[in-house]
Amino acid sequence: MRAEGKSIREIARLTGHSRNTVRRYLRGEFSPEKGTRKSRGSKLDPFKPFLQERLQEGIYNARCYSNFYKKRDTVGRTIPILKDYVKDFRPPKQVPAVLRYETKLGEYA
Incomplete structure (x- = not known):
């Protein structure tokens, strides 16, 4: 885009990057490839x-x-x-069985 004569501000607006990022790309200080991280294990x-x-x-x-x-x-x-x-290894909790106790109206009183 710079070779086409566009300004840094215009390139930043079109690409959605900041002007400083565009400048770094133009200087060659910034590579577009992402680095890969090493996977580290757990303490356990x-x-x-x-x-x-x-x-x-x-x-x-x-x-x-x-x-x-x-x-x-x-x-x-x-x-x-x-x-x-x-x-992850715990067994699921079991819901205790409930036996309903129902009486006719007024009988329990």
Whole structure:
């Protein structure tokens, strides 16, 4: 667009970018390709086999696991990380059965 004689302000308006961004492109300081990020693992990754064993035993309380981390003095003691991981493995809550007790009008009184 610059070669066509358009100003930086006009290019910015047409492309929706700021004027500073257009200037960086024109100077060659800015590449249009996005970089790829490395995926990093969770703090729980080294302990997932241990957690899986405990989940198979039926222990779904995240507080029990946080005590284990405190004893080992390791990174990843935070409860929210543990809760999010354990939540997927918990069995659904069962609604208690309710037996309705109905009487005729005035009979119970």
